[in-house]
Amino acid sequence: MQIRTLLLIPALLSFSAAAASADTAPKSAHADIMDAKGATIGTAKIKAVKDGVQIQVKVMGLPAGDHGIHIHTVGKCEGPAFTTAGGHFNPTTAHHGINNTMDPHPHLGDLPNLTVAADGNGTATFVAKGVTLGDDANSLFHDGGTALVIHAKADDLMSDPSGNSGDRIACGVIEK
Numbered sequence: 001m002q003i004r005t006l007l008l009i010p011a012l013l014s015f016s017a018a019a020a021s022a023d024t025a026p027k028s029a030h031a032d033i034m035d036a037k038g039a040t041i042g043t044a045k046i047k048a049v050k051d052g053v054q055i056q057v058k059v060m061g062l063p064a065g066d067h068g069i070h071i072h073t074v075g076k077c078e079g080p081a082f083t084t085a086g087g088h089f090n091p092t093t094a095h096h097g098i099n100n101t102m103d104p105h106p107h108l109g110d111l112p113n114l115t116v117a118a119d120g121n122g123t124a125t126f127v128a129k130g131v132t133l134g135d136d137a138n139s140l141f142h143d144g145g146t147a148l149v150i151h152a153k154a155d156d157l158m159s160d161p162s163g164n165s166g167d168r169i170a171c172g173v174i175e176k
Contacts, residue, residue: 026133029140031148031172033059036080044148044172046140052129053140055111059123059150059170062116068155068165071109071128075145077171085147085171091137092130098157108138113154133176146174 026048033042042059057069074086088096089109098106108131116122132139140146151165 026141026176029053029133029174029176031174033057033148033150033170033172034077034079035061035170036082038079041170042172044174046133046174048133049127052127052131053133054125054127055148056125057114057123057148058121059114059116060121062120062122062150062170063152064116064118064120066113066115066154067122067169068151068153069111069114069124069126070149070151070155070165071111071131071140071174072147072149072171073109073144075147075173075175077147077149077173079171082147082149082168082171085149085168089131089140089146091142096158110155110157113157114150140174141176148172148174 029046031044032040033044035041041061045056047054071089072085073089074084076084078084088107090107092108094105094107096107096110098110108128111126111128114122114124130138133141149168150170151167152169153166155165
């Protein structure tokens with residue numbers, strides 16, 4: 001009986017450490033989205049959900065139509081081109097796009113298009129599956145952080161690496 005108890009102690013300690021780590025992970029995050037001139041044009045509210053993170057975006061003053069929107073791998077938004085945000089967040093080294101025939105699982109930075117109305121306003125809610133707010137490889141808070149980038153054109157949801165979505169026209173650093 002004593003031997004079994006001793007064998008369970010490391011397993012319980014491991015489980016407790018994992019639970020403590022999950023408990024200390026932030027439950028939410030946000031991004032203030034700015035245009036190429038540095039003006040704030042919107043916000044993103046991010047919260048942990050069962051299969052990933054939910055991203056709720058609200059923007060104004062953008063050209064009407066569909067726009068690619070992605071999580072980028074560096075938490076830096078220096079305009080006007082926002083190239084400091086790096087490439088798409090892709091810790092699993094997958095191909096881009098949910099319609100890409102090369103890989104049925106798009107990279108984690110892929111999101112559906114954001115539709116902006118004729119008045120320049122747009123709202124959308126997406127779930128980025130597999131993404132976390134913890135301290136693992138799929139976390140938005142990995143070393144260097146992440147950003148949310150809006151592109152000039154619609155994402156074709158297929159072309160690797162960025163869906164032919166054009167220039168970066170808005171960006172927001174994802175913060176706790």
